[in-house]
Amino acid sequence: DGGITQSPKYLFRKEGQNVTLSCEQNLNHDAMYWYRQDPGQGLRLIYYSQIVNDFQKGDIAEGYSVSREKKESFPLTVTSAQKNPTAFYLCASSIETSGRDEQFFGPGTRLTVL
Amino acid sequence: GQQLNQSPQSMFIQEGEDVSMNCTSSSIFNTWLWYKQDPGEGPVLLIALYKAGELTSNGRLTAQFGITRKDSFLNISASIPSDVGIYFCAGLPLNYGGSQGNLIFGKGTKLSVKP
Numbered sequence: 383d384g385g386i387t388q389s390p391k392y393l394f395r396k397e398g399q400n401v402t403l404s405c406e407q408n409l410n411h412d413a414m415y416w417y418r419q420d421p422g423q424g425l426r427l428i429y430y431s432q433i434v435n436d437f438q439k440g441d442i443a444e445g446y447s448v449s450r451e452k453k454e455s456f457p458l459t460v461t462s463a464q465k466n467p468t469a470f471y472l473c474a475s476s477i478e479t480s481g482r483d484e485q486f487f488g489p490g491t492r493l494t495v496l
Numbered sequence: 497g498q499q500l501n502q503s504p505q506s507m508f509i510q511e512g513e514d515v516s517m518n519c520t521s522s523s524i525f526n527t528w529l530w531y532k533q534d535p536g537e538g539p540v541l542l543i544a545l546y547k548a549g550e551l552t553s554n555g556r557l558t559a560q561f562g563i564t565r566k567d568s569f570l571n572i573s574a575s576i577p578s579d580v581g582i583y584f585c586a587g588l589p590l591n592y593g594g595s596q597g598n599l600i601f602g603k604g605t606k607l608s609v610k611p
Contacts (some may be wrong), residue, residue, distance in 0.1 A: 426601075470536075
């Protein structure tokens with residue numbers, strides 16, 4: 383089945399540690415995105431990538447880093463510089479086709495800093 | 497930054513009732529998307545709208561792209577228990593010229609079952 387997978391589902395980290403969240407898609411989508419969701423809030427864009435080896439900062443990129451070495455993979459690293467990293471992280475992808483803006487989401491990773 | 501105002505924030509439904517929610521903005525949008533999110537899961541796309549005035553259905557769900565291009569509405573007819581969840585609107589502002597990294601999300605409408 384085609385889709386977006388995120389792993390792990392739950393992640394615990396100690397303060398001061400970097401942690402990497404995985405996102406993989408087999409939809410052959412060009413664009414991929416990372417969002418952060420806090421309780422009672424809408425989704426906020428962290429980073430996005432429209433093509434391999436290229437990515438742009440979203441609204442809340444500070445304390446995060448990404449890479450896009452392969453079309454199907456877009457890992458997110460939450461660094462120790464992120465002051466409040468506990469949140470639900472969502473990865474999404476979309477076809478890079480003019481006029482179509484539909485983004486499809488993975489199941490999410492819940493990160494808790496202990 | 498640009499914002500979407502989604503209302504109501506929450507609502508209680510009784511099985512069989514019709515439900516309405518909406519999103520508004522002070523800016524013009526050229527795309528409206530509606531998603532549903534179950535607890536602990538990622539949002540699932542319900543309906544996509546691309547033209548002002550467009551009315552699109554997906555089963556018991558109907559969404560409309562407002563004529564002014566500043567709002568969108570989602571209606572659920574004859575609600576059932578599995579409709580419970582959080583519904584998000586998302587829009588692409590006109591001035592972003594179609595850049596896909598710039599969807600703006602509302603804060604969601606939480607649908608619960610009346611006790």
